[in-house]
Amino acid sequence: MREKVNQVKTINRIATVFSVEIIILCLIASLRFVNIQSTITLIIFNLFFASLFFQLNGSSTTKIGMLTAGNIIGVFWNSFFYYLSLSWIEYFGLSFNAVFTLIYPILNLMWIVPFWSLSLSFLPKMQFPKTA
Amino acid sequence: MLTEILNLFFFFSALIIGAYLIRHYIFTLTVLRSAKSKPVNAATCKSVYEPSVSILIPAHNEEKVVGRLLQKMTELSYPKDKLEIILINDASTDSTGRIAEDYSNQHKLIKVLHRDKQTGGKGKASALNAALKQAIGEIVLCFDADYLPHSDIIAKIVEKFSDPSVGAVQGRPVVLNEPRNIVTRLITLERIGGYRVDQEARDILGLIPQFGGTVGGFRRSIVSGFGGFDESMLTEDTDLTFQIYLAGYKIRYAGDAECYEEAVDTWKAYWRQRHRWAKGHMQVCFKHEYQVLTSKKLKWKEKIDGLLLLHIYFMPIITFLSFLAGGSLILFGSPVAGALWFVVLVSFYSFVGNYAPFFEIGIGAHLDGRKRVQWLAPLMIFSFLYNVFICTKAFFDLIVGKLLGRSHSDWEKTEHLGNGNCYIEN
Numbered sequence: 001m002r003e004k005v006n007q008v009k010t011i012n013r014i015a016t017v018f019s020v021e022i023i024i025l026c027l028i029a030s031l032r033f034v035n036i037q038s039t040i041t042l043i044i045f046n047l048f049f050a051s052l053f054f055q056l057n058g059s060s061t062t063k064i065g066m067l068t069a070g071n072i073i074g075v076f077w078n079s080f081f082y083y084l085s086l087s088w089i090e091y092f093g094l095s096f097n098a099v100f101t102l103i104y105p106i107l108n109l110m111w112i113v114p115f116w117s118l119s120l121s122f123l124p125k126m127q128f129p130k131t132a
Numbered sequence: 133m134l135t136e137i138l139n140l141f142f143f144f145s146a147l148i149i150g151a152y153l154i155r156h157y158i159f160t161l162t163v164l165r166s167a168k169s170k171p172v173n174a175a176t177c178k179s180v181y182e183p184s185v186s187i188l189i190p191a192h193n194e195e196k197v198v199g200r201l202l203q204k205m206t207e208l209s210y211p212k213d214k215l216e217i218i219l220i221n222d223a224s225t226d227s228t229g230r231i232a233e234d235y236s237n238q239h240k241l242i243k244v245l246h247r248d249k250q251t252g253g254k255g256k257a258s259a260l261n262a263a264l265k266q267a268i269g270e271i272v273l274c275f276d277a278d279y280l281p282h283s284d285i286i287a288k289i290v291e292k293f294s295d296p297s298v299g300a301v302q303g304r305p306v307v308l309n310e311p312r313n314i315v316t317r318l319i320t321l322e323r324i325g326g327y328r329v330d331q332e333a334r335d336i337l338g339l340i341p342q343f344g345g346t347v348g349g350f351r352r353s354i355v356s357g358f359g360g361f362d363e364s365m366l367t368e369d370t371d372l373t374f375q376i377y378l379a380g381y382k383i384r385y386a387g388d389a390e391c392y393e394e395a396v397d398t399w400k401a402y403w404r405q406r407h408r409w410a411k412g413h414m415q416v417c418f419k420h421e422y423q424v425l426t427s428k429k430l431k432w433k434e435k436i437d438g439l440l441l442l443h444i445y446f447m448p449i450i451t452f453l454s455f456l457a458g459g460s461l462i463l464f465g466s467p468v469a470g471a472l473w474f475v476v477l478v479s480f481y482s483f484v485g486n487y488a489p490f491f492e493i494g495i496g497a498h499l500d501g502r503k504r505v506q507w508l509a510p511l512m513i514f515s516f517l518y519n520v521f522i523c524t525k526a527f528f529d530l531i532v533g534k535l536l537g538r539s540h541s542d543w544e545k546t547e548h549l550g551n552g553n554c555y556i557e558n
């Protein structure tokens with residue numbers, strides 16, 4: 001029994017280390033292949049997410065898993081729109097760059113807000129549920 | 133020159149918006165920490181403090197809901213010999229008065245105050261003032277006609293008055309008709325952010341919890357000392373909040389004193405209700421702003437929170453103008469601080485009544501044990517944009533009204549249909 005508990009703990013630790021590595025890789029990838037804004041967005045997302053989400057009930061594996069998923073989604077989302085903007089700048093000219101700067105935070109909020117709302121559902125219910 | 137003005141406006145407005153975001157982040161963290169330290173299923177109220185209580189229920193054409201409220205009132209667990217219930221039938225043209233009289237005949241503690249078109253019909257504050265003159269309770273509680281209280285709500289609210297420095301106590305409204313449609317669901321989210329997080333955090337941090345005019349009460353002696361409610365105010369509850377603090381008392385929030393309410397369920401009704409709230413809140417802001425700044429009875433943190441609270445209905449206008457200013461600067465190639473631009477856009481995912489951002493709403497819903505309601509958070513942006521128009525119109529109506537010397541003197545009420553039963557009958 002004790003051995004099994006230790007095994008689970010070890011697996012959790014490996015998963016945590018693996019997740020942290022993925023998050024770091026996402027940050028590096030966003031800086032190397034996307035742009036500095038996307039890296040800053042991911043850093044803000046990580047700080048905000050960690051400070052609130054990690055205080056809720058639930059296993060730390062689930063929480064770090066959600067944080068990792070958020071980073072992966074963030075990198076793909078940002079790279080998709082970044083390369084899309086590059087092709088549009090090619091087509092419409094440099095003036096499109098201003099439009100992209102204008103809508104850039106909105107595009108990021110389009111994944112951050114739903115992701116935040118959905119990720120809360122993966123945690124166990126907290127106290128004080130409403131009953132008549 | 134224009135660019136410099138736009139830059140300056142954008143910078144300062146984004147800073148103000150950032151201040152609100154930080155405020156709500158602190159609120160969210162405070163409530164999270166408090167929830168972790170609270171025992172689950174905290175014991176029910178065991179207070180021995182039982183002062184005499186008068187319950188005032190202003191009703192103007194409320195025949196669809198007044199009966200069920202009076203029935204709930206007869207089921208209250210508070211000692212009947214210390215309780216009186218005054219229903220103000222204020223110039224109703226439907227059968228509100230008859231229904232109330234029927235209950236009054238069956239239950240001694242229910243009294244009905246009839247006001248005809250000559251004496252009444254001048255709005256909620258006027259109706260409350262008339263009843264306040266007849267009330268004999270040490271503590272006066274107010275309930276709107278569409279509310280449905282739990283049987284132990286009086287004890288939970290009154291318990292906080294055992295502290296003599298407490299001038300008023302606010303309970304928690306919970307939306308009863310939540311599943312009805314998208315409007316009621318969004319209002320539910322807004323209520324969760326406003327009460328489960330905002331009000332509770334303000335109470336914990338010793339700031340200014342707001343008296344909401346219903347599901348709450350005040351010391352009769354204090355409000356009588358003010359000469360009753362200010363009838364020129366559209367939101368007499370917010371006005372009372374600041375009068376109480378400026379008089380040196382405080383307001384407490386009783387989150388466990390829950391009462392079900394019927395939320396508006398159409399965008400048109402939502403517009404009417406929020407327009408009244410926005411206009412009333414702005415009136416109160418103009419009335420108390422200077423006093424809050426200069427008061428010696430308020431602590432510095434109460435002053436800051438009070439000022440932020442007073443200006444909350446100006447924020448959708450400021451946020452939208454900030455968006456236009458920032459957007460113009462970006463499009464014309466002028467550099468704008470990226471972080472500030474992000475802050476402005478984040479606040480589009482906020483509710484207007486409390487300026488609660490999406491993360492606060494999510495945490496509030498989670499603390500309430502909700503699993504899915506927060507999935508609607510992405511829609512907050514549409515509600516916010518709708519409120520930009522509401523608050524802008526309210527602001528211009530207020531200014532035009534002031535210039536033309538108009539004052540309101542009638543009921544600007546929300547129609548209650550008695551819909552919804554997600555907690556009571558399901």
